[in-house]
Amino acid sequence: MTTPYADAPEPSRTTTPGQEDTMAEIVAAAAAVHAPQLLSRPKHEELDKLDRSTDALVAFGATLAQARPDAVLVIGLDHLETFWLEAVPTFTMVISQECEAHYMERRMRKRVHTDIAVDVLKKVISDGFDLTYSQEATLGHAFLTPFRYVLGESDVPVVPLLVNTYLPPIPSPRRCYELGKAIGRALAGRGERIAVIASGGMSHFPGTARYMAPNHDFDRWVIQETAAGRFQDLIDLTPVNLDEVGESELLTWCVLLGIVGDVPGRLLSYQEMSHHGQGVVQFLPRAADEARHEEGTGTELPRYGGHEFTSEDFIYYTFPEPEALPLNRFLHRLIVEEGLRDDFARAPEEAIAAAGLAPRFAEALRKPGFDALVEAGAHPLLALSSRQVVQLAADRLAEAAGGAGAEA
Known part of the structure; x- marks a missing residue:
C-alpha cells in the first residue's frame, strides 16, 4: 500500500508481544492531559502552568507531524457530554465520516478514517470485546483539547475511541490493557502508519469534596513507573482503587499501553495544579538516548507513591441513582x-x-x-x-x- 508519507523517516517499529511483525507501524504515541481549563483559561488559574501543559501538547504535535501518520487513534473519554444517561457504553468506536468535538462555544471537526475504524471494530468484536459504535457522536473536551493543541489544523484523519471512566460500573485497567492488545492485533496486516493519543489523567477529583486535594504523589509514581517501562502494578489495580486516588482517567493510558507494549515513557511535562495533576508522557518515537533504558537509577518512590488502598467500593464517582x-x-x-x-x-x-x-x-x-x-x-x-x-x-x-x- 502506497501512503502519502512514503518519504517520511522510518521510526522504530513497535509490536506488542505475541503480535505479528506485519502489523501497522505505531509511529508516535503519548498520554496527555485534556483539562477544560486548557481551553477556557480562567483568569483565576495558574496560567503559567497551563501554558507549560499546552506547550508540551504542541511539542508532541510537532513530533507527531514529523512521524507523518496515516491516522491518529485518539483514546478519550466521556464526561457525560456525548452519551448522557440514556446509554452508558463501556467502549465506543466512532465510525462516522467526520466527528465534531466541542466545549462551550469552541468546536473543531476532524475527518474520521472510517476504513480503519470499521475494520478494527469488527476484528475487536470477533476477538471478544463487545464494542459499541456510533455514527453520530458529538465528542467533548477530552477530544477537543488534543484536536486543538496536538493535531491543530492538520488534515490527518482520526479514529476516536471512548472509554467509560466516570459512571460505574467502569472497566478495569487490565480490561483496558487487553483491549489495547486486541486493537494491536486488529491492526496486524494493515499497512498504515498509526499515531496514538491517550487523552486523560492524572489525579483529580472534579466536583467532589476532594477537588482541591489531588494525589500528586501517586502521579509521580505513575510517571516513575512509565519511565521505567513497568506497568504491571498499574494494570493490576481495580476501578475502585483508581476512584480512591482520582485516577480513573488512566484507563485511557491502559489502552495505549496495550497497543504499544512495554515501551518506557518520557515525561514532557508535569504540572502540579491545586486541583489537578497535568501530565504529558511520550512513548513513541523514542529519543536516540533512550535506546537502552537502565532501571533503578536514582531514589525511587514507594509503590503507589506511598498510598495504601482502603476502599472496598466507589467513594467519589458512584452509580448515579x-x-x-x-x-x-x-x-x-x-x-x-x-x-x-x-x-x-x-x-x-x-x-x-x-x-x-x-x-x-x-x-x-x-x-x-x-x-x-x-x-x-x-x-x-x-x-x-x-x-x-x-x-x-x-x-x-x-x-x-x-x-x-x-x-x-
Whole structure:
C-alpha cells in the first residue's frame, strides 16, 4: 500500500508481544492531559502552568507531524457530554465520516478514517470485546483539547475511541490493557502508519469534596513507573482503587499501553495544579538516548507513591441513582445548550422555575458551589462542569455588556 508519507523517516517499529511483525507501524504515541481549563483559561488559574501543559501538547504535535501518520487513534473519554444517561457504553468506536468535538462555544471537526475504524471494530468484536459504535457522536473536551493543541489544523484523519471512566460500573485497567492488545492485533496486516493519543489523567477529583486535594504523589509514581517501562502494578489495580486516588482517567493510558507494549515513557511535562495533576508522557518515537533504558537509577518512590488502598467500593464517582435523573438532566443541558446556559447566567431563578424540578433539586441549584448539588444526587462531574460553564457564560455576558456600554 502506497501512503502519502512514503518519504517520511522510518521510526522504530513497535509490536506488542505475541503480535505479528506485519502489523501497522505505531509511529508516535503519548498520554496527555485534556483539562477544560486548557481551553477556557480562567483568569483565576495558574496560567503559567497551563501554558507549560499546552506547550508540551504542541511539542508532541510537532513530533507527531514529523512521524507523518496515516491516522491518529485518539483514546478519550466521556464526561457525560456525548452519551448522557440514556446509554452508558463501556467502549465506543466512532465510525462516522467526520466527528465534531466541542466545549462551550469552541468546536473543531476532524475527518474520521472510517476504513480503519470499521475494520478494527469488527476484528475487536470477533476477538471478544463487545464494542459499541456510533455514527453520530458529538465528542467533548477530552477530544477537543488534543484536536486543538496536538493535531491543530492538520488534515490527518482520526479514529476516536471512548472509554467509560466516570459512571460505574467502569472497566478495569487490565480490561483496558487487553483491549489495547486486541486493537494491536486488529491492526496486524494493515499497512498504515498509526499515531496514538491517550487523552486523560492524572489525579483529580472534579466536583467532589476532594477537588482541591489531588494525589500528586501517586502521579509521580505513575510517571516513575512509565519511565521505567513497568506497568504491571498499574494494570493490576481495580476501578475502585483508581476512584480512591482520582485516577480513573488512566484507563485511557491502559489502552495505549496495550497497543504499544512495554515501551518506557518520557515525561514532557508535569504540572502540579491545586486541583489537578497535568501530565504529558511520550512513548513513541523514542529519543536516540533512550535506546537502552537502565532501571533503578536514582531514589525511587514507594509503590503507589506511598498510598495504601482502603476502599472496598466507589467513594467519589458512584452509580448515579435514577431518582436524581431530572437534576442530572438539567445540569447536562446547562453544559451542552448555550441558550439555556446564558439564560441561567442572566436570570437563574427564572431558569430554575422553568425547569419544573422538585423543590430539593431547585434549592440545591440556588446554593453556591457544587456540594449541595452532589448531596442532592447530581453526578460530581455534572455539578462542577455546569457551575464552571455558567460562570464562564456570566463572565462573557458581563464583558459584552461592558463593551456595549462603552460604545454607547
